[in-house]
Amino acid sequence: MARNVKNIKELAALIGISATTVSRVLNGKAELYRISPATSKKVLNAANEFSYYPDRIARGLRLKRTETLGLIIPDIANPFFASIAKTIEFETRRNGYSLILGDSLDDIQTETELLNLFAGRKVDGIILAPVGHSSAHIEEFQKRGIPVMVIDRYLPGTKIPFITTDNYAGAFEAVEYMISKGHRVIACIQGLKGISVNTDRVQGYRDALEKNNITVDNHMILGNDFGVENGYIQTQILMSREKMPTAILALSNLISIGVMRALSEKNLSIPDDVSIVSFDDQPYSAFLASPMTTVEQLKEEIARIAVNGLLAWIRTGKIDQQIDKMLKPKLIFRKSVKTINV
Amino acid sequence: MARNVKNIKELAALIGISATTVSRVLNGKAELYRISPATSKKVLNAANEFSYYPDRIARGLRLKRTETLGLIIPDIANPFFASIAKTIEFETRRNGYSLILGDSLDDIQTETELLNLFAGRKVDGIILAPVGHSSAHIEEFQKRGIPVMVIDRYLPGTKIPFITTDNYAGAFEAVEYMISKGHRVIACIQGLKGISVNTDRVQGYRDALEKNNITVDNHMILGNDFGVENGYIQTQILMSREKMPTAILALSNLISIGVMRALSEKNLSIPDDVSIVSFDDQPYSAFLASPMTTVEQLKEEIARIAVNGLLAWIRTGKIDQQIDKMLKPKLIFRKSVKTINV
DNA sequence: TCAAAATGCACAAACGATTGTGCAAAAAAT
DNA sequence: ATTTTTTGCACAATCGTTTGTGCATTTTGA
Numbered sequence: 001m002a003r004n005v006k007n008i009k010e011l012a013a014l015i016g017i018s019a020t021t022v023s024r025v026l027n028g029k030a031e032l033y034r035i036s037p038a039t040s041k042k043v044l045n046a047a048n049e050f051s052y053y054p055d056r057i058a059r060g061l062r063l064k065r066t067e068t069l070g071l072i073i074p075d076i077a078n079p080f081f082a083s084i085a086k087t088i089e090f091e092t093r094r095n096g097y098s099l100i101l102g103d104s105l106d107d108i109q110t111e112t113e114l115l116n117l118f119a120g121r122k123v124d125g126i127i128l129a130p131v132g133h134s135s136a137h138i139e140e141f142q143k144r145g146i147p148v149m150v151i152d153r154y155l156p157g158t159k160i161p162f163i164t165t166d167n168y169a170g171a172f173e174a175v176e177y178m179i180s181k182g183h184r185v186i187a188c189i190q191g192l193k194g195i196s197v198n199t200d201r202v203q204g205y206r207d208a209l210e211k212n213n214i215t216v217d218n219h220m221i222l223g224n225d226f227g228v229e230n231g232y233i234q235t236q237i238l239m240s241r242e243k244m245p246t247a248i249l250a251l252s253n254l255i256s257i258g259v260m261r262a263l264s265e266k267n268l269s270i271p272d273d274v275s276i277v278s279f280d281d282q283p284y285s286a287f288l289a290s291p292m293t294t295v296e297q298l299k300e301e302i303a304r305i306a307v308n309g310l311l312a313w314i315r316t317g318k319i320d321q322q323i324d325k326m327l328k329p330k331l332i333f334r335k336s337v338k339t340i341n342v
Numbered sequence: 343m344a345r346n347v348k349n350i351k352e353l354a355a356l357i358g359i360s361a362t363t364v365s366r367v368l369n370g371k372a373e374l375y376r377i378s379p380a381t382s383k384k385v386l387n388a389a390n391e392f393s394y395y396p397d398r399i400a401r402g403l404r405l406k407r408t409e410t411l412g413l414i415i416p417d418i419a420n421p422f423f424a425s426i427a428k429t430i431e432f433e434t435r436r437n438g439y440s441l442i443l444g445d446s447l448d449d450i451q452t453e454t455e456l457l458n459l460f461a462g463r464k465v466d467g468i469i470l471a472p473v474g475h476s477s478a479h480i481e482e483f484q485k486r487g488i489p490v491m492v493i494d495r496y497l498p499g500t501k502i503p504f505i506t507t508d509n510y511a512g513a514f515e516a517v518e519y520m521i522s523k524g525h526r527v528i529a530c531i532q533g534l535k536g537i538s539v540n541t542d543r544v545q546g547y548r549d550a551l552e553k554n555n556i557t558v559d560n561h562m563i564l565g566n567d568f569g570v571e572n573g574y575i576q577t578q579i580l581m582s583r584e585k586m587p588t589a590i591l592a593l594s595n596l597i598s599i600g601v602m603r604a605l606s607e608k609n610l611s612i613p614d615d616v617s618i619v620s621f622d623d624q625p626y627s628a629f630l631a632s633p634m635t636t637v638e639q640l641k642e643e644i645a646r647i648a649v650n651g652l653l654a655w656i657r658t659g660k661i662d663q664q665i666d667k668m669l670k671p672k673l674i675f676r677k678s679v680k681t682i683n684v
Numbered sequence: 685t686c687a688a689a690a691t692g693c694a695c696a697a698a699c700g701a702t703t704g705t706g707c708a709a710a711a712a713a714t
Numbered sequence: 715a716t717t718t719t720t721t722g723c724a725c726a727a728t729c730g731t732t733t734g735t736g737c738a739t740t741t742t743g744a
Contacts, residue, residue, distance in 0.1 A: 004486070007730055018694045023732060033733095034691055053462045057408060058730030060399045061699050068463075071443075076431065082424040089418065089445045098463060101413075101443040103431045120395040121410075121440060144346065228625065260629040283570065284626045287602040291631075349700055360724045365702055375703090376721055400700030403729045 005050040015046050022047075026054065060122065069310065070118035070126040072102040072111060080253060080280045080299065081129065084151065087303030088127060095311055097124070106227070108132035115141050125310045127151060133194045135160070147319070149310040151302055153196045154324070161313075163305045163325045167197055170295040170329035171204030171249065174277045177293075177331060178247045179212050182340040183275060187245035189234045189255050191226035201251050201279070220245060223255070231258020239266055246275060246340060253280035256292065264289075271338035281332055291334035298327045347392040357388050364389075368396065402464065411652065412460035412468040414444045414453060422595060422622045422641065423471065426493065429645030430469060437653055439466070448569075450474035457483050467652045469493060475536050477502070489661070491652040493644055495538045496666070503655075505647045505667045509539055512637040512671035513546030513591065516619045519635075519673060520589045521554050524682040525617060529587035531576045531597050533568035543593050543621070562587060565597070573600020581608055588617060588682060595622035598634065606631075613680035623674055633676035640669045 005011045012019040017039065024033045025043040046052075060066040069092050073081045085101070092099045100123060102114035111131055115138070118126055125147040130138060135155040142148055142160060154162040178186055188205045191198045206216050219241075223234040231250060235258065238245060250256035256278035263274060270276055270290040278285075281296035309323040347353045354361040359381065366375045367385040377385075388394070402408040411434050415423045427443070434441045442465060444456035453473055457480070460468055467489040472480060477497040484490055484502060496504035520528055530547045533540045548558050561583075565576040573592060577600065580587060592598035598620035605616060612618055612632040620627075623638035651665040 008732095009730080019731080020694060020733080021692090024693095027732080029733095034693080036692065039692080053458070055403075055730050056463045057399055057402045058699090059732080061397075061403050061701090061729090062731045062733090064699070066399060068442075075428070076418070077421065077425045077428040079419065079421055079424065082421065083419045085443070086417070086419040086445055089443055090447075093444070093459075098459065099443050100410075101427070101431055101441050102435070103428055105432075116395065117435075117440065121398045254625075257625055257629060264629065282626070283596075283599055284624070284630070287599060287606065287630055288626070289629060289631045350702095351700080361701080362703080362724060363722085366723095369702080371703095376723080378722060381722080397700050400729090401702080403731090404700080404702050406729070 005052045008052070008054065011046060011050060011052050014050070015042050017043070023054075064122075065124055066122050067097045068100060068121070068123045069097050069307070070100045070102065070114070070121075070123040071128075072104055072114050072118075072126065073129045074104050074106045074131045076101065076103045078254060079282050080297070083299045084129075084303045087300045088307055091304055091307035095307070097311070104131050106131050108134060108137075112137045119144060119146055125149065125314050127306050127310060129153065130155065130195075132192070147310060147313045149306050149313070151306050156196065159319075159321075161309065161319055161321065161323050163302050163309070163323070163327070164197070165297040165302070165329050166326040167200035167329075168204040168207075170279065170297075170331075171201040171251075172208045173204075173329075173331050174249055174293075174295050175205050175208035176212070177333075178249070178275065178277060178337055179208065179214070181247075181275070181337050183247040183337075184214055185217075185220070185243065185245045186247045186249060187220045187222070187238050188249045189223045189231055189238075189251060189259065190221060191223070191230075191251050191255065193224050198251065205249055223251075226252040226254055228254045228258040228261070231255035232262045233258070235259045235262035239263075239268070244274075247337065248274060248276045250276060250278040253278055253282055253285075253294075255279075260288070270336050275337040275340075277331075277337060285332075286334060288336075290336045292336045293334045294332050296330045296332050298329070301327055347394045350394070350396065353388055353392060353394045356392070357384055359385070365396075406464075407466055408464050409439045410442060410463070410465045411439050411649070412442045412444065412456070412463075412465040413470075414446055414456050414460075414468065415471045416446050416448045416473045418443070418445045420596060421624050422639070425641045426471075426645045429642045430649055433646055433649035437649070439653070446473050448473050450476060450479075454479045461486060461488055467491065467656050469648050469652060471495065472497065472537075474534070489652060489655045491648050491655070491665075493648050498538065501661075501663075503651065503661055503663065503665045505644050505651070505665070506539070506669070507639040507644070507671050508668040509542035509671075510546040510549075512621065512639075512673075513543040513593075514550045515546075515671075515673050516591055516635075516637050517547050517550035518554070519675075520591070520617060520619060520679055521550065521556070523589075523617070523679050525589040525679075526556055527559075527562070527585065527587045528589045528591060529562045529564070529580050530591045530593065531565045531573055531580075531601065532563060532593050533565070533572075533597065535566050540593060547591055565593075568594040568596055570596045570600040570603070573597035574604045575600070577601045577604035581605075581610070586616075589679065590616060590618045592618060592620040595620055595624055595627075595636075597621075602630070612678050617679040617682075619673075619679060627674075628676060630678075632678045634678045635676045636674050638672045638674050640671070643669055 008019045008022050012022045022043050025040045030040045089099050104111040127149050129152040139158055150160050150162040209216050223230045250259050277293045279295045281294040285292045285294050313319050350361045350364050354364045364385050367382045372382045431441050446453040469491050471494040481500055492502050492504040551558050565572045592601050619635045621637045623636040627634045627636050655661050
């Protein structure tokens with residue numbers, strides 16, 4: 001027995017009561033509408049016995065609120081984003097919301113499509129790790145009234161709130177460390193030019209060099225993509241030059257995988273032939289041929305702040321502009337940087 | 343100008359036409375209902391100009407179909423599942439559906455909650471990488487009429503369709519390979535006992551040994567979890583024994599990370615001191631201290647078949663029982679297995 | 685004892701889309 | 715010049731909730 005009941009009317013009929021009352025009891029508004037305790041109890045019992053769950057779709061339509069968040073990231077297979085996604089999903093659910101996932105494939109066109117798609121699905125808010133340069137489509141979107149929280153980057157010139165890592169500090173520290181180990185010719189393989197993550201890291205790299213009276217050689221800053229392929233190609237270019245760097249700062253975990261691939265093909269080893277520091281610590285970082293010194297970002301923290309900030313925004317209807325945050329990263333020392341003669 | 347329009351009525355009013363007609367044009371039923379080409383064109387233009395997107399919630403309510411799929415996996419931060427999730431998201435979207443993500447945290451209670459949650463959200467179907475032993479909650483769920491497709495495992499004794507790797511073959515080949523390299527004492531660090539993935543791999547391990555006239559030593563099969571910690575602990579146990587194995591078969595990528603951690607703490611190196619083959623190839627596998635020989639699963643393939651099979655099921659209303667598949671994995675040879683004296 | 689206040693619940697509209705059916709006007713057939 | 719058929723579209727109901735309002739009935743107060 002105890003068959004399932006398909007909607008609130010059916011349940012109401014079973015108790016011999018109106019749907020209105022059932023709805024009110026189930027939404028905790030019994031007192032507010034003076035439903036007697038006896039009736040309340042009957043409703044609760046029946047709902048339980050016949051395992052009635054309100055249809056969230058109908059509810060969403062009526063309430064104009066779906067209790068759903070959208071998450072758009074450039075690549076869920078990238079462990080950096082996968083970790084963030086995990087915490088975001090957890091926090092989202094803990095707050096009674098569900099999460100729609102969109103992988104923008106590092107493509108701004110896809111990102112835009114996803115934004116529109118999510119708008120059509122009436123998500124209550126969106127967490128976005130943006131890709132590419134333009135932020136017009138995001139701003140335009142913001143105007144439609146759907147809260148958007150940016151993670152991993154910030155969008156200069158916009159009012160879109162963000163949570164990210166203090167990338168400048170991360171790069172600065174990493175480079176100072178390499179310099180302290182005697183390195184003077186340090187290359188920087190960067191990701192997508194022009195976006196804040198990259199700009200800030202490169203600036204940290206530059207400033208660390210200059211602070212130590214090392215002239216910045218623009219030929220040593222190269223690449224334009226956060227992926228493996230870019231790390232691979234740029235390393236090949238670097239290694240074919242007369243003036244080879246003694247150290248490389250890789251601006252993402254994927255780039256450093258490309259670096260490793262290129263180096264191993266040339267039978268060059270880390271750190272004997274080239275030293276390296278990579279952004280993004282990973283579970284495997286410690287077990288690489290040469291355990292990798294990395295700049296660790298506080299991924300869980302970013303995720304948590306993003307979700308809770310977004311939900312607060314949704315509930316109150318206004319942005320807490322205080323939310324903008326740049327979390328200090330942490331340099332994890334391992335064995336991929338060699339001390340060389342000064 | 344070109345302000346956005348908020349619903350179909352508003353758009354219809356703007357053209358001076360009924361919502362009915364707008365709906366029909368937008369759903370490609372213009373001909374069916376004899377809407378004149380002129381009117382059709384006007385609708386299409388207006389919809390475009392005012393960037394009207396139908397409210398999927400209202401649509402879902404009326405159609406009793408949300409064009410949403412649910413994905414439940416044990417750990418999105420595990421690169422194996424992250425890769426699968428990426429392809430699933432892509433295929434899902436390519437078919438006009440959206441994806442709700444749930445991370446079951448390797449916990450059967452959470453998995454059950456997610457199933458119910460997704461049911462309440464009226465997903466059209468669910469792709470599930472189940473955790474734990476019991477499958478009663480899944481079967482019960484199936485009866486509620488929501489199609490569920492299982493990946494990564496199968497559920498013996500149920501009719502729930504699945505796509506998985508031929509884990510038996512993968513383990514068998516891996517072990518035969520190690521034997522061919524002269525290994526006779528091979529340990530197997532397993533994941534969760536009793537679930538098909540694990541059972542099949544262990545059986546493959548056993549059969550490969552027996553086929554080669556090596557008696558299976560049950561002490562060499564240990565562990566009970568697919569995570570890093572288990573790999574770490576079991577390796578410590580193995581290494582503290584009198585009779586140490588010369589090779590280890592790690593039944594997951596996470597387990598092998600644990601193995602590496604334990605070995606490196608004891609200053610043991612791969613493959614000089616211990617050889618290892620791990621399930622699940624990863625982007626970093628080639629760049630580990632010792633490039634890892636792995637059993638690669640066809641993750642994209644699994645994802646693609648799962649999504650398309652599920653969608654077919656949703657559309658036709660019946661399961662194609664032919665869909666059950668065990669995809670042959672591929673052994674990738676690197677340098678984590680040493681040839682030893684026979 | 686009678687008016688006023690409190691109690692307990694139900695009616696019906698609304699959210700935004702889709703669709704079976706019906707009804708004019710125009711075109712074709714006789 | 716009628717009748718019949720076709721064309722082109724609109725009305726209104728429906729999906730399952732939630733909620734403003736209203737109406738009996740009971741309780742309280744004087």
